[in-house]
Amino acid sequence: MIVLGSTSEVAQAFVEKALQEGEKFEKIYLFTSNKETAERFARHIDVKFVQQSEIIELDLTREIDYTTFDNINSNVLFCATGYLGEGTEEGLYDNKNTEKIIHINYSKLVPVMNYFAQKFESRRSGTIIGLSSVAGDRGRQSNFIYGSAKAAFTAYLSGLRNYLFDKKVHVLTIKPGFMATKMTEGLPLNPKLTATPKQAATCIYKAYKKQKNVAYVLPIWAVIMMIIRNIPEFIFKKLKL
Amino acid sequence: MKPNFIQKVTNWGNFPVVEKEMKSEDSFRKIKEFVLNHNEVIARGNGRCYGDASLGEHIFSTKKLNKFISFDRLNGIIECESGVLLSEVLEISVPQGYFLYVTPGTKFVSVGGAIASDVHGKNHHAEGCFSEYVIEFKLMNESGDIMTCSREENSDKFWATIGGMGLTGIILTAKFKLKNIESAYIRQESIKAENLDEIFRLFDESESWTYTVAWIDCLQKGKDIGRSILMRGEHAFQHELPDHLKKNPLRLKGKFEPTVPFYFPNFVLNSLTVKIFNLLYYKKQAKKEVKNFIDYETFFYPLDAVHEWNRIYGKSGFIQYQMVIPKETGKEGMKKILETIAHSGNGSFLAVLKLFGKNNPQAYNSFPVEGYTLALDFKVNSKLKKLVDKLDEIVQEFGGRIYLTKDSMSRSSLTNYLKNIQNPKFVSLQHKRIINNN
Ligand SMILES: Cc1cc2nc3c(=O)[nH]c(=O)nc-3n(C[C@H](O)[C@H](O)[C@H](O)COP(=O)(O)OP(=O)(O)OC[C@H]3O[C@@H](n4cnc5c(N)ncnc54)[C@H](O)[C@@H]3O)c2cc1C
Numbered sequence: 112m113i114v115l116g117s118t119s120e121v122a123q124a125f126v127e128k129a130l131q132e133g134e135k136f137e138k139i140y141l142f143t144s145n146k147e148t149a150e151r152f153a154r155h156i157d158v159k160f161v162q163q164s165e166i167i168e169l170d171l172t173r174e175i176d177y178t179t180f181d182n183i184n185s186n187v188l189f190c191a192t193g194y195l196g197e198g199t200e201e202g203l204y205d206n207k208n209t210e211k212i213i214h215i216n217y218s219k220l221v222p223v224m225n226y227f228a229q230k231f232e233s234r235r236s237g238t239i240i241g242l243s244s245v246a247g248d249r250g251r252q253s254n255f256i257y258g259s260a261k262a263a264f265t266a267y268l269s270g271l272r273n274y275l276f277d278k279k280v281h282v283l284t285i286k287p288g289f290m291a292t293k294m295t296e297g298l299p300l301n302p303k304l305t306a307t308p309k310q311a312a313t314c315i316y317k318a319y320k321k322q323k324n325v326a327y328v329l330p331i332w333a334v335i336m337m338i339i340r341n342i343p344e345f346i347f348k349k350l351k352l
Numbered sequence: 353m354k355p356n357f358i359q360k361v362t363n364w365g366n367f368p369v370v371e372k373e374m375k376s377e378d379s380f381r382k383i384k385e386f387v388l389n390h391n392e393v394i395a396r397g398n399g400r401c402y403g404d405a406s407l408g409e410h411i412f413s414t415k416k417l418n419k420f421i422s423f424d425r426l427n428g429i430i431e432c433e434s435g436v437l438l439s440e441v442l443e444i445s446v447p448q449g450y451f452l453y454v455t456p457g458t459k460f461v462s463v464g465g466a467i468a469s470d471v472h473g474k475n476h477h478a479e480g481c482f483s484e485y486v487i488e489f490k491l492m493n494e495s496g497d498i499m500t501c502s503r504e505e506n507s508d509k510f511w512a513t514i515g516g517m518g519l520t521g522i523i524l525t526a527k528f529k530l531k532n533i534e535s536a537y538i539r540q541e542s543i544k545a546e547n548l549d550e551i552f553r554l555f556d557e558s559e560s561w562t563y564t565v566a567w568i569d570c571l572q573k574g575k576d577i578g579r580s581i582l583m584r585g586e587h588a589f590q591h592e593l594p595d596h597l598k599k600n601p602l603r604l605k606g607k608f609e610p611t612v613p614f615y616f617p618n619f620v621l622n623s624l625t626v627k628i629f630n631l632l633y634y635k636k637q638a639k640k641e642v643k644n645f646i647d648y649e650t651f652f653y654p655l656d657a658v659h660e661w662n663r664i665y666g667k668s669g670f671i672q673y674q675m676v677i678p679k680e681t682g683k684e685g686m687k688k689i690l691e692t693i694a695h696s697g698n699g700s701f702l703a704v705l706k707l708f709g710k711n712n713p714q715a716y717n718s719f720p721v722e723g724y725t726l727a728l729d730f731k732v733n734s735k736l737k738k739l740v741d742k743l744d745e746i747v748q749e750f751g752g753r754i755y756l757t758k759d760s761m762s763r764s765s766l767t768n769y770l771k772n773i774q775n776p777k778f779v780s781l782q783h784k785r786i787i788n789n790n
Contacts, residue, residue, distance in 0.1 A: 147379065148378065148379065151378070151419045151421075151433075152419065154419065154420065154421055154422065155419040155420045155421075158420035158421065158422060158423045158430075158432075158444065159420055159444050296355060296357075296375075296376075297355025297356055297357045297375075298355055298356075299356065
C-alpha cells in the first residue's frame with residue numbers, strides 16, 4: 112500500500128484497519144513530510160502486525176524528484192494529504208497561505224497521484240482512495256480557498272475514476288465531514304456530526320471493499336450537503352456559513 | 353473558530369467533575385513546549401482512577417502517545433508509549449503466548465497510569481506490583497528534559513515515579529517484561545465462605561495459588577458478616593484444557609460487549625437493589641465449590657464486559673474506597689469496617705477483598721503493604737462524607753492507608769504518604785487537596 116499523508120490519523124487508522132482485517136502487503140510506503148511521526152507509526156505496525164514499511168519524504172511545497180519513486184509498486188494508493196491553512200478571515204489575502212493550501216491539496220498533489228495512477232493503469236489493477244472534503248461541495252465564505260482546492264480535487268478524482276474505469280483501476284472518493292483529529296482539536300464540534308479516525312477508517316474500509324465511488328464518512332453529511340448544494344444562490348450568498 | 357482546550361473532565365467515578373485545560377500531543381518537542389509554558393501540569397492516562405488524581409489546572413492527556421516501539425518476542429519484552437492501554441498490549445501479546453505479569457481489574461488503563469499508580473492485581477502476594485516488571489521508562493521532567501529511568505540509571509527518579517501519581521513528571525515511554533503463558537485460559541476454583549473467619553482461612557490456605565480474590569456481600573450483619581466467594585486461579589497449561597479449547601489455546605472467540613447507554617436515574621441504585629444484587633451473586637453459585645476453565649477476560653476483567661458500567665451510579669457519581677490494613681490487626685479491622693458499612697445502610701455494589709504480600713521497600717511510593725485490602729464502591733450522596741469519615745477513623749486506628757488512585761475524599765493523614773515528589777511544576781488537584789488538608 113502506498114500512503115500519501117501517512118501521519119494523518121485517518122490514514123493510520125485505515126492502515127491498521129486493513130491489517131486487522133487480515134490484508135497483506137509486501138510493504139507499506141509511508142510518504143510524509145514529518146519523518147519522526149511516520150517512524151513512530153512504522154515501528155508501531157511492525158510490533159503490532161509484523162508489517163514492513165518504508166518511509167519516503169515528500170514535501171509538496173518543494174521540488175519533487177520522481178526517480179526516487181521508481182521502485183515503488185503496490186495495488187492500493189491511499190491519499191490523505193491535506194492542509195487546512197488559515198480560514199478566510201485570517202488568511203484570504205495572504206498569498207503564501209493561499210498558495211500553500213492550493214499546492215498541498217491540489218496543484219502539487221495531483222502530479223504525484225498521476226505518477227502512481229500511471230503505474231496502476233499499466234498494470235490494469237488497483238484501487239486509488241482519495242480523501243477530499245465536504246468543503247469542496249460548495250464554496251462557503253468561511254474557508255473557500257480550502258474548499259475550492261478540495262472541489263478541484265473532487266473533480267480530479269471523479270475524472271480519474273471515469274478515465275481508469277475500463278483500465279480496471281478503481282477510484283474511491285471519500286468526503287469526511289467533521290473529524291476529531293489534530294486539525295480540529297479544541298474546536299467546538301457537534302459530536303453527532305463528528306467522526307473519530309477509527310470510525311472513519313471503518314467506513315472507508317467498507318467503501319473500499321464494496322468498490323463504492325463516493326462515500327461520506329457519516330451518512331448524515333450526505334443529507335446535509337445535499338441541502339447545502341441545493342440552496343438557490345440568491346439565498347445562499349446571504350447566509351453566514 | 354479559535355481552539356479552546358478548556359473542557360469538562362472527570363475520571364471513572366464521575367466525581368468530581370472539573371472544567372480545566374486538557375491537551376494531547378504526540379511529539380516530544382510539543383510536549384516540552386506544553387510543560388514549559390504552563391504551571392501546574394498533570395498527566396492523565398485513560399482516566400480510570402476514580403477521583404481527582406489525574407485532574408489538574410493543565411492536564412496533559414497521553415491519549416496520543418499510543419504507539420508501540422518494540423517487541424522482543426523471544427524474551428517477552430515490550431516497549432511502548434505511555435498512553436498505550438493494557439488491553440492493546442494483551443491484544444498482541446496473548447496470541448504470542450505472553451501475558452502481563454500484573455494487571456488491575458480493568459484492562460483499560462494506560463501503561464503510564466499503571467506505573468504512576470504502581471497497580472496491583474490478584475497476585476500481589478505472589479508476584480508484587482506492576483513495577484517489579486518495569487525495566488525502564490522515559491520521563492519528562494519540569495525542564496522538559498527527557499530522562500531515562502531504571503534501577504541503574506536515575507534510579508532515584510525511577511522509584512519516586514513508581515506509585516508517584518504523576519507528581520514527578522510525564523512518563524513518555526516504558527519497557528517492561530511479560531510472562532509466558534500456554535493458553536488464554538485460567539484454571540479457576542471458586543469457593544463460598546459463610547463468614548469472615550472462613551474467608552480469611554481460605555485465603556491462608558490458598559497462598560500457593562498465583563491469583564486469589566474474594567467478592568464480599570457487605571450488607572450482611574452479625575454472624576454472616578463477611579459472606580463471600582473466594583476465587584483462585586492459575587494460567588492453564590495447554591494439556592490441561594478441555595478438548596474444544598486445546599486446538600486454539602491462545603485465541604479467544606469474539607464476544608458481545610454491551611454498553612450502558614446512559615446515566616441511570618438516582619432511584620435505581622439503593623440499598624434494596626444492592627441487597628438483591630449481592631444475594632443473587634452469592635446464590636448464583638449453588639455448590640460450595642466450583643472448578644472450571646474460563647477465559648482470561650472473564651477471570652481478570654469481569655466488569656469490562658459492560659462498557660461504561662460506571663454510569664449505573666447516576667450523574668452524581670460514586671467513589672471507590674480502598675484501604676489496606678496491616679496483617680497483624682487486619683482481620684479485626686476488616687470486621688469493624690464491614691460492620692460499620694452494614695449499619696450505615698449505604699450498601700456497596702461491589703466489595704473486593706485481597707491479601708497483599710510483602711511490599712518492595714524500594715518502591716516506597718507504592719500503596720500495597722502486607723495485609724488485607726478491601727475495595728468498595730459507594731454512590732455519592734449527602735451521607736457519604738460521614739461514612740467515609742467513620743471508615744477513615746477505623747483505618748487510622750489500625751494503622752492502615754488509602755489507595756491514592758481511588759481516593760477523592762479521605763482524610764489526608766491516610767493519603768499523605770508519598771515521598772520525593774515535591775515539584776511545583778507537576779501538581780494534581782488531589783495533591784493540592786491533600787496538602788491543604790481538606
Ligand atoms: C474497574 C476498575 C478496576 C480497577 N482495579 C484495580 C486493581 O485491581 N488494582 C489497582 O491497582 N488498580 C485498579 N484500578 C485503578 C487503575 O488501575 C488505576 O487508577 C490506573 O492508574 C488508571 O490508569 P489510567 O491510565 O486510567 O490513568 P489515570 O486514571 O488517567 O491516572 C492515574 C494516575 O496516573 C498518573 N499518570 C497517568 N499517566 C501518566 C503518565 N504518562 N506519566 C505520569 N503520570 C501518569 C496520573 O497523573 C494519575 O495520578 C481499577 C480501576 C477501575 C476503573
